Amino acid sequence: MSERLTIVGVGLIGGSFGLALKAAGFDGEIVGCGRREQPLERAVELGAIDHWSTDPAEAAADADTVLLAVPMLAMRKVLEQLAGTLPGDAIVTDAGSSKGSFVRDARMLDNPGRVVPGHPIAGTEHSGVEAAFATLFVDRRVILTPTQDTDRQALLRVENLWRMTGAIVETTDVQTHDRLLAATSHLPHMLAFGLVATLAGMQEEDDIFRYAAGGFRDFTRIASSDPVMWRDVCIANRDALLEVLNRYHGDLQALTELIERGDSERILELFQRAKTARDAHVGDLG
């Protein structure tokens, strides 16, 4: 019998997962699930899924593996709809940006050994299945955060699916994931949303944006990301995000004081340290 994969949430991530697996010759059937019929029909046309249902329990009725790729706050509701109806040995994995909240929500499932929390470090500022593409995960990291309950076999299966998409799979613990992602992803999104909101609230709004250059465009690209997804991240990864936000507040306040005092030596030191770190770690990717 061929493998059955169910993707709940066929947007940028879920849709790209389906497209990538199909492109890699996935030998099985992919069932999509979402709230609205039209994007699911479109996902079939685009070749991301084979069939669909708007009912998670129905979509996952015969599933070997279920990927949840919905915003963090929608996870709980989907899990409630799956609990009790899912085949007992079906693997449940996810693509959410915060792993602690998913682990907590997934406790309602009957078979904790089959739960494999995961997070592809990939995406664009666009959303929806129209934005999906088969190479989204190529050479991108996917972080899996198995718990002490997770079966080794379930973990390997999810690892293999992600490897088929071209991703580099790593595992770490839930807390480390949430702390690191708060720093590298969630915090920058807060700063970018915050910056654009600040400028949009200023008197000369039109002129301000007219004078913006390429650096501003790059810097604020992530402020075009899906507001619902990011609202949910703020709620789901609240503690780790607040910790790094507070650290950043302190550092920005310190820089502001250096500027107030005109302490050009220490301002230069700070900028040089930042440039060195960025050039060393982010390298020639541009």
Place this chain on the structure above:
Amino acid sequence: MSERLTIVGVGLIGGSFGLALKAAGFDGEIVGCGRREQPLERAVELGAIDHWSTDPAEAAADADTVLLAVPMLAMRKVLEQLAGTLPGDAIVTDAGSSKGSFVRDARMLDNPGRVVPGHPIAGTEHSGVEAAFATLFVDRRVILTPTQDTDRQALLRVENLWRMTGAIVETTDVQTHDRLLAATSHLPHMLAFGLVATLAGMQEEDDIFRYAAGGFRDFTRIASSDPVMWRDVCIANRDALLEVLNRYHGDLQALTELIERGDSERILELFQRAKTARDAHVGDLG
């Protein structure tokens, strides 16, 4: 007699200005000036300038127009070297990010009518003449901020030179320029330098940068910019920068409090407002 242009500071901006004018068929001679001989030799090889001198007074001795494209805090020293030796009708313009400080520094020149403060809203995170290219200014805005003293003829001449590079020339007043640029350019650079410095100071530095994705790369690109240039901007445009930094502090604090309270409705509103503004103003440039 063919026109003589002197470019003081033949780096990314000054070098690109020379290359762009040459590419557009500029019918005259371009003399470069800088502190070190090697980059000036290189600028000749690359075709950005025809000749060079490390002495500003010598480089500008017969100049019709002088462009100062050095970091803001170096402007004053160069102007001191030019004062008293410059031909009386030579036009002096600049490419600095802060116009108030240039206008103050340029008061030491003998002929205030020939001073045309300017600022090309263009650049990359790279610096030096090796990073220069002839199309840097194409379709980019150049903001000129003539004072009440500026001659109309001098303004037109500088406008024409920038138009030859492919730039879109606009004029505004010094204060408006400095306020708008503090918001769209100087503030984002502070946030990006600050973010990278924050992460570089965290315990798991290596892991943090390893988990960074494309959004982080875009967001922090401007933190690879020239530290000296940006240190100087902090000093030169201090007041306008502090004003917008304080406004941003307040807005970020408010967002932090929404996250603390878990106020998902108002978080979503803020993100939607930011996305709408970004999509509307920055548009499909990506």
